[in-house]
Amino acid sequence: SNVMAAASCLGVSLAFLEEFASRVADGKSTEDVVKEIIKPKTEVDKCMFAVLPEADASDRHGRPFVAKATVFVSHAWQYRFKEVTLDAIRRHDKSLAQSTSKTAYYWVDVFSNNQHASGVDFDHLQQLFSSQIREIGAVLAILSPWNGPIYVTRAWCLFEFMITLQLQSEPRKPQLDIVLPAADEDLLRRNLMSPDGEGLLHVLASIRIEKNADAGKPADKERIKKLIRDTIGFETLNECVKRRLREWYTSVGHGVAVEHEGAIFRAHRAKELNTDDARRLATCFSNLGETFRQMQDPRPAKRMFDRAAAVIALIDANTSARAAGDDDSRITTAESEHNVRRAVRRGLALSTEDPIQRSITLQEIVISLRERNPDPTSLAKALLDLALARLSVQKARHADAGPRAEPLFEEAISLLSKRADPRVHIKREEGISPPSAAHQSIRVEGGLSPKELLLVCRLQQAKYFEESGMFYEAVAGFETLRRMLGADDDAIRAELLYHLGDLQSQLRNKKDLTEARNKLQKSIELNSELYGKEDSRTRDAQSCLARLEAKISETDRSAGLALQCLGRNATGTGDRCRNTTKNVDLFCHAHRSQFRGRVSVFSA
Numbered sequence: 001s002n003v004m005a006a007a008s009c010l011g012v013s014l015a016f017l018e019e020f021a022s023r024v025a026d027g028k029s030t031e032d033v034v035k036e037i038i039k040p041k042t043e044v045d046k047c048m049f050a051v052l053p054e055a056d057a058s059d060r061h062g063r064p065f066v067a068k069a070t071v072f073v074s075h076a077w078q079y080r081f082k083e084v085t086l087d088a089i090r091r092h093d094k095s096l097a098q099s100t101s102k103t104a105y106y107w108v109d110v111f112s113n114n115q116h117a118s119g120v121d122f123d124h125l126q127q128l129f130s131s132q133i134r135e136i137g138a139v140l141a142i143l144s145p146w147n148g149p150i151y152v153t154r155a156w157c158l159f160e161f162m163i164t165l166q167l168q169s170e171p172r173k174p175q176l177d178i179v180l181p182a183a184d185e186d187l188l189r190r191n192l193m194s195p196d197g198e199g200l201l202h203v204l205a206s207i208r209i210e211k212n213a214d215a216g217k218p219a220d221k222e223r224i225k226k227l228i229r230d231t232i233g234f235e236t237l238n239e240c241v242k243r244r245l246r247e248w249y250t251s252v253g254h255g256v257a258v259e260h261e262g263a264i265f266r267a268h269r270a271k272e273l274n275t276d277d278a279r280r281l282a283t284c285f286s287n288l289g290e291t292f293r294q295m296q297d298p299r300p301a302k303r304m305f306d307r308a309a310a311v312i313a314l315i316d317a318n319t320s321a322r323a324a325g326d327d328d329s330r331i332t333t334a335e336s337e338h339n340v341r342r343a344v345r346r347g348l349a350l351s352t353e354d355p356i357q358r359s360i361t362l363q364e365i366v367i368s369l370r371e372r373n374p375d376p377t378s379l380a381k382a383l384l385d386l387a388l389a390r391l392s393v394q395k396a397r398h399a400d401a402g403p404r405a406e407p408l409f410e411e412a413i414s415l416l417s418k419r420a421d422p423r424v425h426i427k428r429e430e431g432i433s434p435p436s437a438a439h440q441s442i443r444v445e446g447g448l449s450p451k452e453l454l455l456v457c458r459l460q461q462a463k464y465f466e467e468s469g470m471f472y473e474a475v476a477g478f479e480t481l482r483r484m485l486g487a488d489d490d491a492i493r494a495e496l497l498y499h500l501g502d503l504q505s506q507l508r509n510k511k512d513l514t515e516a517r518n519k520l521q522k523s524i525e526l527n528s529e530l531y532g533k534e535d536s537r538t539r540d541a542q543s544c545l546a547r548l549e550a551k552i553s554e555t556d557r558s559a560g561l562a563l564q565c566l567g568r569n570a571t572g573t574g575d576r577c578r579n580t581t582k583n584v585d586l587f588c589h590a591h592r593s594q595f596r597g598r599v600s601v602f603s604a
Helices: 014-021 030-042 081-097 122-136 155-169 182-192 201-205 218-230 234-269 275-294 298-317 327-351 355-372 376-397 406-417 450-467 471-485 490-505 510-531 536-569 575-590 599-603
Strands: 010-013 066-068 071-074 105-107 138-142 175-179
Touching: 010 014, 014 081, 030 081, 066 105, 071 081, 071 122, 071 155, 081 138, 081 175, 081 182, 122 138, 122 155, 138 155, 155 218, 155 234, 175 234, 182 234, 182 275, 218 234, 234 275, 234 298, 234 510, 275 298, 275 327, 298 327, 327 355, 327 376, 355 376, 376 406, 376 450, 406 450, 490 510, 490 536, 510 536
Parallel strands: 071 105, 071 138, 138 175
Antiparallel strands: 010 066, 010 105
């Protein structure tokens, strides 16, 4: 039949999926559905579900349940079938219906693949998937949960994502849509409008395909990993996945903000502005600005903070329209509004290129917080921001003029030490890495626990000692962090290895230089795997290693020249011999690990 001839690209309609879901109990995963319904139903014919007689039907409008696929669905079998997979497809189908009257047919592997097939030929797998996705022309990737998607931990999902990315260079590249189920999108929207919302960066830091990707069958996992390794490579795939997730997150966030922005300005013109709605919109813009800033994209960050400031200006111009309530509710509203204003001021300050103006604004925030008697965590965050700003001023002036940063670090650590036990290791939940304290050390993000912020402060204090030339204090600080964190947090390890390597590279002992090289190489490897080869952390470690290699080469050349000089001149007599011997003696003391045993000979 025609259906059998086109079996490799068969798709099912949303109507079929809705009818099928009526047989699925709530909470069942897609894997449960395959085991309990799909395989038993197809056991006799050993075929795909889409060619069964019961699929050869039509919906109430006369449209067939099964036809040539128009959308390739990439999803994880661990998802709940009705609550996640079906809901995401339902939402995608609704969005398509706004632009076309044609029925969409979804290629879903559990229906469009023979679940009894075995012995997959991986040599032809990439070609098969490429031809399917190319012919279908659109891919729907389903993410859930939004802040720790299972999708990025499944080998098959990432393999399908890789094929889609590879086809983006073709003239007729397939369209790639990333969709959340309704419950997850609601959580994301609320997160964007919450002052304590999570950022995206800890999700990106957890994407480490070679280490974390898994599959139901170990053999499948190894074959897929080998295919990725032999083609695009894990490093490139990691970077591509992260880039697309960044684009998706900021696009969704911007869409949420724009959706509410029009309503807020219309309400302002009609003098019906709701202060709570305006405050949530300002928070959304502020959170987006912070995300862009953490992604080292200052221009859109500045635009988002400016738009947040514009919304706050509307609130100021419409104070008479604030929601009514009793005294307690008004106090809560005032405090929430103060927090939003502080976040926007902080964002604008951190986005400016003038370190002095940044320091002044952050100093004003600290003073304001002290007057309001805030919780220790909020004040510690502000102190840390100000300490880093002061450090930037000192660097820009190339002098120690102005207020010092060290007392601010000490005060922040003192405040947080009362709220957190640094001996307790940051635990991972459900396999998802917590926000990286090492990453936050560079770009402080809202939502950190006191314990995590304490680690940030200690790390920044150690860096401050390093940059002030206080090498022993810096080494002690980094080693303290190592003991606090243990050895299994790779993001922290990467940062610590970089700074310890950089410290040791400042010394002249050949043993220290060799150890510094090893630390920097490991830091580059970890940073590249965590954040990508183009990230500033990876590049900083690479630059430091390049300088170290040049120093080692120079040391080796100097050692050779010194020995040649000794060979030519040490046989002489008088001042010439004494000066040469003295110079070589000093050189060897400086490089005692490389010339151990020779110093006393040269001195004699």
